[in-house]
Amino acid sequence: MTKLKLIKDSKQDEDPLLKAAGKLFRQKGFASTTVREIAGAGGMLPGSLHYRYATKESLLLALMEQGITQAINAVRSAIAASRDPIERVRLALRAHLRLLIHEDDTIYVLLYEWRALSGEARETMVRLRDRYDALWDGLLYEAAGTGRLRTEIDLKLVRLSTLGAVNWVAQWYSPGGDLAPDEIADTFANNLLHGILAEDRKE
Amino acid sequence: MTKLKLIKDSKQDEDPLLKAAGKLFRQKGFASTTVREIAGAGGMLPGSLHYRYATKESLLLALMEQGITQAINAVRSAIAASRDPIERVRLALRAHLRLLIHEDDTIYVLLYEWRALSGEARETMVRLRDRYDALWDGLLYEAAGTGRLRTEIDLKLVRLSTLGAVNWVAQWYSPGGDLAPDEIADTFANNLLHGILAEDRKE
């Protein structure tokens, strides 16, 4: 009973305050956003905000924790659609990019506001982020296990370069552009998997 | 005579104030850095700083302009070492990453502090950044011109994904690690060029 409630609570996360904070942190950055702005956007005054979140940083931490949870859930549910390890990597890439690009701001904040976390909060987030990285490493390990990957490649570097490329999309993507998130993700996956040289291909 | 002086001035850029600002902006971000800190690190007081840079933002702009100039120069001089278009891409990648990772903070600030630029300054930087992008597009276009690239690939997306992966290295690289910047750049280039699948390769 209590367990069920916990799961339910952690799932919805429809706090308008967090939502407003996420939007503002993404637009202007954590340091340039004031608690007055957040409170205002959430429909209240600074004094009320501090009743629920003691400090500005606790707001950031809550946002980031929500972000990493959503990322893990999104990837897990996306990869369930296929049993082919290579295809699962592609699906995971799509899920990650979709979350970063779409309305949800938590992933963006998670990725780009690490500097604003101090000490303790940062350690908490590092542990959570490690889990997400482990999820990816598992996916890549499975892919390598098929024997279809070049044996000399460094899986950790593959993860870092691939997620790096995808995370950077947030810097240049504009919703009005001619490329849909899934197209971008697939192109990235394609270039990564097959390379861009023609001469290396079998035909 | 005056021309020579201009070139000389634009080349050295050893302003200790800019250097201090770059270091601090990288560590804590533009918004979280105070002019008092910058002045202090540069060996003066806030009043003196404002004599040379009217506003905090003008400091950021100067830093970014210096950054993009250094990036263009570094890539240009690096690619001069080879005539092979594919090899030139690899060399450019090395140069870019080396600059981002090494002591120089201007590139990092250039990449990660766009949000802090307002209006006019941002437009200036967009124009300069476009030149750098054009340099890369030229390199990739030459590479495609050899006929050695897959014909259906999107060169712009190749640039965005590759530079994205490299720019993201600043987020996880630690100098004490077991990977040298050039190794990382070469691995990224290798995976991009040849892909990570074994089955697509000729042998």
Place this chain on the structure above:
DNA sequence: GTCTATACTCTGATAGAC
């Protein structure tokens, strides 16, 4: 749980002596 009111600190920037 939200409001009002405010404490206290720090911010970027300026004026004028040296």
Place this chain on the structure above:
DNA sequence: GTCTATCAGAGTATAGAC
């Protein structure tokens, strides 16, 4: 060109009424 001194405003956070 750097200093001292300071302004005016904005920052987070708190206390207590409702």
